[in-house]
Amino acid sequence: MVITGYGMITPIGKNSRETFENALRGVSGIDFLSSFETEGLPCRIGGQVNDSWLNPFPARGLKGIEKCSSRGLKLMISAASEAVESAGLDLIENRHRIGVSLGYHGENPSLEDLLLLHRYRDKDGWDICDLARRGTYSFFNFFRRKADVATSILSSMFNCRGSNLTIVSACAAGTQAIGEALGIIREGRADAMIAGGCESNINFMGFVGFVLIRALSERYSSPGKASRPFDRKRNGFVMSEGAGALVLESLDHAIERKAHIFGEVLGYGASADAFRITDIHPKGDGAAFAMQRAIDDAGLSPSDIEYINAHGTSTLQNDHIETLAIKRVLGERAKKIPVSSNKSMIGHTIAAAGAIEACLTIMGMNNSVLLPTINYEFPDPKCDLDYVPNQSRQLEHGVALSNSFGFGGQNACLCLGKFHQ
Amino acid sequence: MTATLDSLSYPSTDPIVITGLGAVCSLGNSIAEITRGLMSGKSGAQQITDFDAGELAFQAAQVKNPPAVKTDIHPQLARTMGKHLSLLLPSIEEALDRAGIGSGMFDSRDIGFFAGMGMVDYHIEDLLPAVLKSLNQDGDLDYDRFFLSGYQEIYPLWPLGMLNNVAFCQAAIHFCLRGENCVFSPHGDAGIAAVSEAVKVLEEGKAKVALAGGVGEQISPFSLARARLKGLIRPPGENPGADIFLGEGGAMLVLEPLSGALNRGADILGRIAGFGFSCHREEKPGCASRRAIASAIEGALSQAALVPGRIDLIMAGSSSQNELEAVHEIFDTGGEAPVMVSAEAALGEILAAGPILNAAIGLSIPDSTPFPFCPQSSVFRLLSGRPFGGSLHARRILVNGISYEGRCASMIVEKVGETI
Numbered sequence: 001m002v003i004t005g006y007g008m009i010t011p012i013g014k015n016s017r018e019t020f021e022n023a024l025r026g027v028s029g030i031d032f033l034s035s036f037e038t039e040g041l042p043c044r045i046g047g048q049v050n051d052s053w054l055n056p057f058p059a060r061g062l063k064g065i066e067k068c069s070s071r072g073l074k075l076m077i078s079a080a081s082e083a084v085e086s087a088g089l090d091l092i093e094n095r096h097r098i099g100v101s102l103g104y105h106g107e108n109p110s111l112e113d114l115l116l117l118h119r120y121r122d123k124d125g126w127d128i129c130d131l132a133r134r135g136t137y138s139f140f141n142f143f144r145r146k147a148d149v150a151t152s153i154l155s156s157m158f159n160c161r162g163s164n165l166t167i168v169s170a171c172a173a174g175t176q177a178i179g180e181a182l183g184i185i186r187e188g189r190a191d192a193m194i195a196g197g198c199e200s201n202i203n204f205m206g207f208v209g210f211v212l213i214r215a216l217s218e219r220y221s222s223p224g225k226a227s228r229p230f231d232r233k234r235n236g237f238v239m240s241e242g243a244g245a246l247v248l249e250s251l252d253h254a255i256e257r258k259a260h261i262f263g264e265v266l267g268y269g270a271s272a273d274a275f276r277i278t279d280i281h282p283k284g285d286g287a288a289f290a291m292q293r294a295i296d297d298a299g300l301s302p303s304d305i306e307y308i309n310a311h312g313t314s315t316l317q318n319d320h321i322e323t324l325a326i327k328r329v330l331g332e333r334a335k336k337i338p339v340s341s342n343k344s345m346i347g348h349t350i351a352a353a354g355a356i357e358a359c360l361t362i363m364g365m366n367n368s369v370l371l372p373t374i375n376y377e378f379p380d381p382k383c384d385l386d387y388v389p390n391q392s393r394q395l396e397h398g399v400a401l402s403n404s405f406g407f408g409g410q411n412a413c414l415c416l417g418k419f420h421q
Numbered sequence: 422m423t424a425t426l427d428s429l430s431y432p433s434t435d436p437i438v439i440t441g442l443g444a445v446c447s448l449g450n451s452i453a454e455i456t457r458g459l460m461s462g463k464s465g466a467q468q469i470t471d472f473d474a475g476e477l478a479f480q481a482a483q484v485k486n487p488p489a490v491k492t493d494i495h496p497q498l499a500r501t502m503g504k505h506l507s508l509l510l511p512s513i514e515e516a517l518d519r520a521g522i523g524s525g526m527f528d529s530r531d532i533g534f535f536a537g538m539g540m541v542d543y544h545i546e547d548l549l550p551a552v553l554k555s556l557n558q559d560g561d562l563d564y565d566r567f568f569l570s571g572y573q574e575i576y577p578l579w580p581l582g583m584l585n586n587v588a589f590c591q592a593a594i595h596f597c598l599r600g601e602n603c604v605f606s607p608h609g610d611a612g613i614a615a616v617s618e619a620v621k622v623l624e625e626g627k628a629k630v631a632l633a634g635g636v637g638e639q640i641s642p643f644s645l646a647r648a649r650l651k652g653l654i655r656p657p658g659e660n661p662g663a664d665i666f667l668g669e670g671g672a673m674l675v676l677e678p679l680s681g682a683l684n685r686g687a688d689i690l691g692r693i694a695g696f697g698f699s700c701h702r703e704e705k706p707g708c709a710s711r712r713a714i715a716s717a718i719e720g721a722l723s724q725a726a727l728v729p730g731r732i733d734l735i736m737a738g739s740s741s742q743n744e745l746e747a748v749h750e751i752f753d754t755g756g757e758a759p760v761m762v763s764a765e766a767a768l769g770e771i772l773a774a775g776p777i778l779n780a781a782i783g784l785s786i787p788d789s790t791p792f793p794f795c796p797q798s799s800v801f802r803l804l805s806g807r808p809f810g811g812s813l814h815a816r817r818i819l820v821n822g823i824s825y826e827g828r829c830a831s832m833i834v835e836k837v838g839e840t841i
Contacts, residue, residue, distance in 0.1 A: 037564070037568050038568075040572075096699060100700070106583070115562055129476050148824065151828075152824070161700055161713060163699075166605060167604065167605060180603060183621045208572050210580075271601070272534065272602050274593040274596075277498065289530055289599070297627070408586050408590030408591075409590050410590060410602060
């Protein structure tokens with residue numbers, strides 16, 4: 001299974017090239033938030049995508065669709081447009097053999113929604129009938145909330161009439177979307193799939209939920225220093241937004257149409273912690289199992305793995321347990337294998353993370369470089385692997401894992417490979 | 422009961438078979454109860470009494486008393502998961518019981534779990550206290566007050582109410598399901614996608630057994646408003662006799678390779694024969710296009726290596742004209758077209774659970790049971806084929822799942838009862 005196109009939009013770049021080049025230099029995309037009021041919040045930083053980077057909403061005969069489109073979808077349209085263009089997907093004639101697999105969760109309610117809803121609340125509860133009768137709550141609000149609307153719009157926009165999946169597994173969604181697309185092509189149900197994820201929680205209601213559960217970093221000397229995966233002074237993740245998209249194809253199909261091949265998806269594994277909704281399994285059982293499954297699925301052994309793009313969220317729990325899980329899978333080799341976290345620069349883009357990180361992993365392999373984990377200053381004795389601290393590193397490597405672990409305990413891992421002609 | 426490999430009609434090294442079924446819907450808390458209800462002509466449609474649905478809808482097929490499955494979940498967290506959890510847990514429990522799978526029989530990492538999970542909605546009561554605390558004397562929002570302190574009144578775990586995967590993860594915890602998994606959202610096609618992914622994982626040997634199915638939406642002011650605004654349901658009294666109403670339900674299948682099922686002496690309830698998927702939306706009437714639905718059906722027939730004439734029963738996934746036209750296009754080939762029915766008149770539109778429940782019902786109705794299909798039936802509304810009053814020998818059943826955003830999926834299940 002090969003990758004013939006990719007695209008992304010992140011706080012450090014309007015496309016994959018810009019994102020990769022900035023990541024290579026260790027540029028942080030984290031700053032004080034400007035898109036909503038953060039006064040009084042214990043965390044006031046995040047990773048925002050510059051509005052001017054978003055593609056103008058394409059017409060493509062989709063009149064009125066923009067109103068249904070959440071910011072997450074708009075980000076995805078930018079990433080998917082880049083991926084589709086680089087893959088030359090428009091040149092494929094049989095559109096029924098092209099599908100879409102998207103990890104996404106839909107748009108959060110806005111404060112304005114709450115104000116409106118408040119007006120229809122009385123002592124007996126919430127009077128939605130009155131709300132519906134007056135027509136003041138837009139039809140389109142419901143549609144921006146529905147994640148599958150985004151997938152269907154993408155399908156329409158890029159004329160993909162094959163399998164169409166919307167995957168809602170929190171932070172694992174982007175990786176699962178790629179894994180499921182891989183399976184669909186392997187089964188022969190599609191020739192090509194657009195797969196990836198998108199998310200935008202950089203709005204008050206989306207953000208405040210994570211503030212209230214104290215998941216976000218609250219102690220930082222400057223915004224760019226806040227996301228510090230595997231560092232002893234890490235104290236929470238940094239919320240971010242973005243999108244990543246890959247075009248996957250069977251090798252035969254790609255060769256037949258003479259598509260440029262950027263890399264391979266060698267294997268995929270998923271698992272569930274089945275431990276506690278709000279906690280990761282303390283020994284990393286689920287994470288280790290997903291990694292092992294991806295390696296097995298690729299027909300490889302742990303000794304073949306040369307790099308790991310970590311989930312690496314910068315939370316106390318994740319980074320410690322992910323380290324444990326990597327050691328369980330790689331054994332004695334674990335300390336020799338470079339592991340880095342793109343979230344140190346980009347922040348956590350939730351459903352988009354797995355797709356963005358898969359793209360960056362492939363680009364790293366093709367450029368023989370490991371992207372760094374920035375802000376690594378104070379080693380944590382519990383996190384004792386080679387995290388590629390602060391500086392990118394030249395290294396020829398051809399097989400990598402990319403981890404994503406979702407809230408609730410869903411784990412997913414991709415095994416990616418450099419394509420050899 | 423045991424089956425043999427050569428008793429199945431299609432070539433396959435190790436077909437994926439159904440060894441367990443479980444469901445909860447307005448007609449009952451088990452497949453047997455639901456089937457009995459349908460055969461006796463019952464409909465689950467009732468007036469909505471939980472809340473004032475007013476002009477949005479007057480009836481729905483709600484699950485009033487889902488069976489209690491004992492869990493140690495904090496009540497507030499359980500409330501966040503809403504009815505999703507209380508529909509999912511008993512469906513899984515029944516399916517596992519039916520399959521004879523008890524705790525410890527399989528390594529938990531060898532059990533896959535895939536589900537289409539219907540839309541979930543945040544709870545307004547989790548959020549509104551923040552607004553109420555921040556109002557000024559004129560009743561307008563004091564933004565300074567809201568951002569400085571009011572927001573702290575928001576229930577911290579409110580975002581979980583918007584995550585379709587939370588009830589799924591809780592079910593994984595409850596039944597210790599640690600294998601390959603995925604959550605799809607939120608319409609009928611999602612339930613079929615879940616079964617398809619489970620089959621793939623079993624065929625690849627990544628799991629020894631898998632649970633796959635779906636759960637629809639909880640009927641709430643939000644879900645009614647969404648369906649009403651979309652035009653899925655009509656206001657009470659408008660176009661009487663053709664009213665579509667929402668239903669609640671969950672349905673789950675236990676799937677495993679035939680060889681594994683035979684080795685452990687499991688009952689073989691059916692076989693998954695094929696799938697097809699497509700996506701193309703028409704502006705009007707705003708659902709999957711005829712061509713997309715036809716493409717999904719053709720895909721399922723092709724994977725099952727079946728010609729249309731070998732399908733005995735079609736369980737419709739929508740009330741759309743597009744689906745009917747797609748079926749006519751494929752099945753009206755000169756011979757006798759299969760009977761096409763909809764159970765929505767009894768069960769309502771159950772979204773992600775719908776096709777799975779339809780498949781379970783189709784597999785559970787004994788061949789010798791007479792039951793009427795007619796256009797006016799309050800149970801099995803005949804959409805295509807000739808009116809039928811005898812017993813239907815429905816060995817191969819095509820179930821469709823149609824999304825109102827353009828996605829569609831078809832699945833063929835095959836009874837193997839006669840050959841075992």
